[in-house]
Amino acid sequence: MNPRKFSDLFIFNRVAEERSFTAAARSLGVTQSAVSQTIKRLEREMGIRLLSRSTRSLAPTAAGERLLETLAPVIAEIDAKIEVLERLREQPGGRLRVTCGKHAADTLVWPAFSRLIAAHPEIDGELSVENRHVDIVAERFDIGIRLREDLEMDMVAVPVGPPLRAVVVGAARYLDTCDPPRTPRDLSAHRCIGFRNAGGTLSPWSFEKDGHAETVKVSPSIVVNDGDALVGAVCAGMGLAYMLEDLAAPALKDGALIEVLADWCPPFPGYHAFYSSRRHPTRAFTLFLEALRQENKKRVHG
Known part of the structure; x- marks a missing residue:
């Protein structure tokens, strides 16, 4: 389906619910003229009148009612799914995959990782410890821990460890x-x-x-x-x-x-957490970053 057609159908559903161009426009944050033009375009492309208009009322036609019978449940289900996903964003559950080298794991990552999983058993955690260079995007890791000098240009890097020497x-x-x-x-x-x-x-x-x-x-x-x-x-x-x-x-x-x-042999910047700039952080991801920062504070302040 043309993405614009889906948008037009959504607007039609809102107009039918509100029984008013003005109320529908207000709820959608657009002008009444834009809503009216959208309905006219939809009716023209479908070749059938969907709304019966008068100076005092607006109601779906028989054809509009049939379309609503199919459309309304679909939009309601999409809204419900989106609401569930938005709630999940605030919950730490889900999968968290982390990659790092052995020294980083021993000194920083494992203490933070294990403490996070113990506090949130609903998180499915995976820690991959290996010294090879890992492409976290290709291998579907959420986050990696490496020295700043080893990072690619399109990665977001956040310092999480104390200086090393x-x-x-x-x-x-x-x-x-x-x-x-x-x-x-x-x-x-x-x-x-x-x-x-x-x-x-x-x-x-x-x-x-x-x-x-x-x-x-x-x-x-x-x-x-x-x-x-x-x-x-x-x-x-x-x-x-x-x-x-x-x-x-x-x-x-x-x-x-x-x-x-x-x-x-002077000190140099320590480990950084890195992840793709195109990645949308989950709640589990954010909690893990905070756990790394807390572990770093423990190491710095004893």
């Missing part, structure tokens, strides 16, 4: 055998442990000091693709490793690892 660390047993690096360029003289990301490339080692940024492509003697394996390898004295400070924190605290190049 990368560190270069080594085991005491390894550093006892050599001079620690003083600048990033000194890394060429060291055994390094590389991390292969989900795209198959080695993660670069990025540094900054006094406004000077420097990226080093190390030639690793060992390569892993798992954060726990990276920590295990460096704790075993296999060389220096570059990783998020959160991963190294327990071993740094108990003295198993020692940080080097600390003055070359």
Whole structure:
């Protein structure tokens, strides 16, 4: 059906209900002239008179009554469906699909996600933890959690995590055998442990000091693709490793690892929640964003 024809039928139904062009126009927020012209056009296209008009009254013709018998229940059902959908918008039920990497899941997303599902069991939640780059639109995820630098241009990005920091660390047993690096360029003289990301490339080692940024492509003697394996390898004295400070924190605290190049490793913006700019947020989606913000506050303020 031509979309305009449906609009004309809707206006005809309203006029028949109100028994007045003026009242129908007022309820629809249009002029009386517009309503009158619409009815004339509808009658002309259908080739039949639908309304009987006089100076004092307006009523459907026999043909108009037959049309209303079909039209009125359909419009009433559509109105009822729309009302149900509008109520659902205010309710947190429905499906929520979230994707993120392992570090984001461990430190931020899982605590927020699990707390939301516990508070709202009517939400069907799915959390996909994987380090590969995920096209959330193609794979039908509602929201993803990544670093801002990894986001596409057509995505809305909302900061949800505290600043992060990368560190270069080594085991005491390894550093006892050599001079620690003083600048990033000194890394060429060291055994390094590389991390292969989900795209198959080695993660670069990025540094900054006094406004000077420097990226080093190390030639690793060992390569892993798992954060726990990276920590295990460096704790075993296999060389220096570059990783998020959160991963190294327990071993740094108990003295198993020692940080080097600390003055070359400033904090950088943390995780962002991202979603398609074309997406209409559901109530569950909005609640999850708020849960992420609350988790971030807990981490920042202890």
